Amino acid sequence: MIDLVEVSREYQRGTDHVKALDRVSLHVERGRFAALMGPSGSGKSTLLHILAGLDRPSSGRVVVAGRDLGGLSDDQLAKFRSTHVGFVFQFFNLIPVLDARGNVELPLLLTSLSKAQRREQAETALRVVGLAERASHAPNQLSGGEQQRVAIARAIVSDPEIIVADEPTGDLDAANAVEILSLLRELRQDFGKTVVMVTHDQRGAEYVDEIHQLDKGVLLDAHSSASAEGAS
Amino acid sequence: MKFLPFIWRNLLRNKLRALLTAGAIALAIALVCLLRTMPDGLNLMLEYFTSNTRISVHAEAGLVYPMPYAYLGKVRSVPGVEAASTWTWFGGVFRQEDGVSFPSFATEPETVGTVFEDWEVPKEDLEAFRRTRNGALVGEMTLEKYGWKRGDLVTLEGEVIPLALEFRIVGVIPNIPHFMLQREYIDQAFRSLDPQGLSWTGMIWARVDDAARVEPAMAEIDALFQNSEVETASETEKSYMKNFFGMLEGLVVVILVVTALVALCIVFIAANTASMSVRERFQELAILKAIGFNRRLLFGTLIAESTVLALLGGILGAALALGLTSVAREATEGLDNTLRPLASFVVTQAILVQGVFLALVVGMLSGVVPSLGATRRSVAETLREVF
Ligand SMILES: Nc1ncnc2c1ncn2[C@@H]1O[C@H](COP(=O)(O)OP(=O)(O)O)[C@@H](O)[C@H]1O
Ligand SMILES: [Mg+2]
Numbered sequence A: 001m002i003d004l005v006e007v008s009r010e011y012q013r014g015t016d017h018v019k020a021l022d023r024v025s026l027h028v029e030r031g032r033f034a035a036l037m038g039p040s041g042s043g044k045s046t047l048l049h050i051l052a053g054l055d056r057p058s059s060g061r062v063v064v065a066g067r068d069l070g071g072l073s074d075d076q077l078a079k080f081r082s083t084h085v086g087f088v089f090q091f092f093n094l095i096p097v098l099d100a101r102g103n104v105e106l107p108l109l110l111t112s113l114s115k116a117q118r119r120e121q122a123e124t125a126l127r128v129v130g131l132a133e134r135a136s137h138a139p140n141q142l143s144g145g146e147q148q149r150v151a152i153a154r155a156i157v158s159d160p161e162i163i164v165a166d167e168p169t170g171d172l173d174a175a176n177a178v179e180i181l182s183l184l185r186e187l188r189q190d191f192g193k194t195v196v197m198v199t200h201d202q203r204g205a206e207y208v209d210e211i212h213q214l215d216k217g218v219l220l221d222a223h224s225s226a227s228a229e230g231a232s
Numbered sequence B: 001m002k003f004l005p006f007i008w009r010n011l012l013r014n015k016l017r018a019l020l021t022a023g024a025i026a027l028a029i030a031l032v033c034l035l036r037t038m039p040d041g042l043n044l045m046l047e048y049f050t051s052n053t054r055i056s057v058h059a060e061a062g063l064v065y066p067m068p069y070a071y072l073g074k075v076r077s078v079p080g081v082e083a084a085s086t087w088t089w090f091g092g093v094f095r096q097e098d099g100v101s102f103p104s105f106a107t108e109p110e111t112v113g114t115v116f117e118d119w120e121v122p123k124e125d126l127e128a129f130r131r132t133r134n135g136a137l138v139g140e141m142t143l144e145k146y147g148w149k150r151g152d153l154v155t156l157e158g159e160v161i162p163l164a165l166e167f168r169i170v171g172v173i174p175n176i177p178h179f180m181l182q183r184e185y186i187d188q189a190f191r192s193l194d195p196q197g198l199s200w201t202g203m204i205w206a207r208v209d210d211a212a213r214v215e216p217a218m219a220e221i222d223a224l225f226q227n228s229e230v231e232t233a234s235e236t237e238k239s240y241m242k243n244f245f246g247m248l249e250g251l252v253v254v255i256l257v258v259t260a261l262v263a264l265c266i267v268f269i270a271a272n273t274a275s276m277s278v279r280e281r282f283q284e285l286a287i288l289k290a291i292g293f294n295r296r297l298l299f300g301t302l303i304a305e306s307t308v309l310a311l312l313g314g315i316l317g318a319a320l321a322l323g324l325t326s327v328a329r330e331a332t333e334g335l336d337n338t339l340r341p342l343a344s345f346v347v348t349q350a351i352l353v354q355g356v357f358l359a360l361v362v363g364m365l366s367g368v369v370p371s372l373g374a375t376r377r378s379v380a381e382t383l384r385e386v387f
Helices: A043-053 A074-084 A102-109 A115-130 A142-157 A176-189 A202-206 A226-230 B004-049 B071-076 B123-131 B140-146 B184-188 B211-224 B242-279 B283-290 B296-331 B338-343 B349-376 B379-386
Strands: A002-013 A014-030 A031-039 A059-064 A085-088 A162-166 A194-198 A210-215 B052-057 B081-089 B104-107 B135-139 B152-160 B164-174 B180-181 B201-206 B232-236
Touching: A002 A043, A014 A043, A014 A210, A031 A043, A031 A176, A031 A202, A043 A059, A043 A162, A043 A194, A043 B379, A074 A085, A074 B283, A074 B296, A085 B283, A102 A115, A102 B004, A102 B283, A115 A142, A142 A162, A142 A176, A142 A226, A142 B242, A162 A176, A176 A194, A176 A202, A202 B242, B004 B242, B004 B296, B004 B338, B004 B349, B052 B211, B071 B081, B071 B201, B071 B211, B081 B180, B081 B184, B104 B184, B123 B135, B123 B164, B135 B140, B140 B164, B164 B184, B180 B184, B180 B338, B201 B211, B242 B283, B242 B296, B242 B349, B283 B296, B283 B349, B296 B338
Parallel strands: A031 A194, A031 A210, A085 A162, A162 A194, B104 B180, B135 B164
Antiparallel strands: A002 A014, A002 A059, B052 B201, B052 B232, B081 B104, B081 B201, B135 B180, B152 B164
8 A cells, every 4th residue: 555665855954964764665555554653853754744645755666555656746646645645633633714524524625526425424424533413613612632533534534545644642631642543543443544643652552553663764674563463 | 616615714714804904905996986987077077067069259368358249249140150148247246245256247148048058047037037127047056145036136236337236036047156147237227327338248158059160160250350459269168178177187197096006005905914814824724735735726715715805895895986976976966066066976887897806806916925825835844844
């Protein structure tokens, strides 16, 4: 599902080069729940953005869902994201002027679905995350955990194969974090999604199938998570 | 179209700001619409006051120099001249303390109705004026000022012709202050002072049957009196106001410049709003990009936002201008005659369309720079700054 070969990403900062990613090769199978872990500044977000088609590598090959992203124009990348990838970020996930349903419906505006179909699909997604009865609440009327669940509903509403999440639990208390982690796990379990999550959260390790450690832009050997091994 | 609710929500994100901006645009568009009525309005006003087939004949030396009264007959015989009347300044004073507070002229009652057709004096009044030797046609403005009405007897004391005479008001001239008397009556009375009677006149007004014959008729009249004791100068009533016209052209240029500046000003107001509203949601825009909104779409929704706002302001402003001029027209209709020309300023459909269109352009222009800035930023970079 996700295949990165010798991917590097350099940033120019003044006169010096920052190597955010150094010849990273990453492989994630379809239907797996993968975690990217590592210290702050190790390149996790950069890697996530590249495999989700939000950013382009300085060199290397990125093939996701059967597409070589290097060959796509900006507009084609946007189209790729809207059909294949769902996003969950740490904060500011939701558009404050839209209610939960409106937020979840957003990606569907890019499709040819009718208004009724959009609404129905958004409500289904909200049901999956357990917030069907909160559909007409504005983001500021929802708790942090609920907001993240709405973000997850939005990420799955157009039924993409891949869900990427950048520190989705970073801003949450323990109980809410656990809820979000189980929800992501469910997406993989019940819907066969491929999920890639950046996390600091040691608890996260218990929910994922595999962990990829990054350090200073270099990918250390991947190892399967203990709990995942027990589970599968 | 399906993005419209989304655009609308974004617009209402800061209601006060949207309201203030729309209000500023509305006022500016109203101002532009009103300014746009001025060039046509001023012209119309001038037309209202003048007639293009009326010639004024006076002594070449100036208006205060008299011409022999016999000139009237000669002017009447010029081809194309339909009718002609003299005006001889009587200088009537009603109350000594007011001095000359309205113009009073002696004229020929048979022709005054034809020469000053545009005065729209009722037929019966003209007829009564002809029949009544001491009759007077009195302008509405003067009637109102002194509270006179038809049938009243009014005594005026002439400043130029030193006689105190009693006149009976037999008719009304709408909208002007003039007090018109029978020349015959003055002439007779004047014989007590001078057996020659009124042998002069200050001005002759001639009505020409066709606007195309005005120029030849004027040339012929002036030729008639060349080398005679008093030479004449003829002018159309409009050219009589030529100076005013010259001023008018300058005024129109000023008006157009001010209009352009006002338009520019609202572009800045709207652009300020657009850039504020874009700046405060870079992170949201980044989310939208991540979700798959491409640049064109994002740019489109942002531009649509500023355009909708400006358009609403524009429609409001155009309606305001229309309302103001309609109210002005209604208020002045028949009420206060000096204000009547205000009715000349009409917000036409074309002006309304132009106003709304201007708002549309303003909205699009004002959105371009901030929207471009927002859509050009790379997603990953924006996300980095925020997350
Ligand atoms: N746009 C950028 N300009 C310069 N340096 C950047 C930029 N984006 C990321 N970096 C650098 O790349 C490295 C990796 O960043 P990031 O992927 O955000 O790390 P993480 O998500 O693991 O904390 C950091 O040293 C960061 O400072
Ligand atoms: Mg990060």
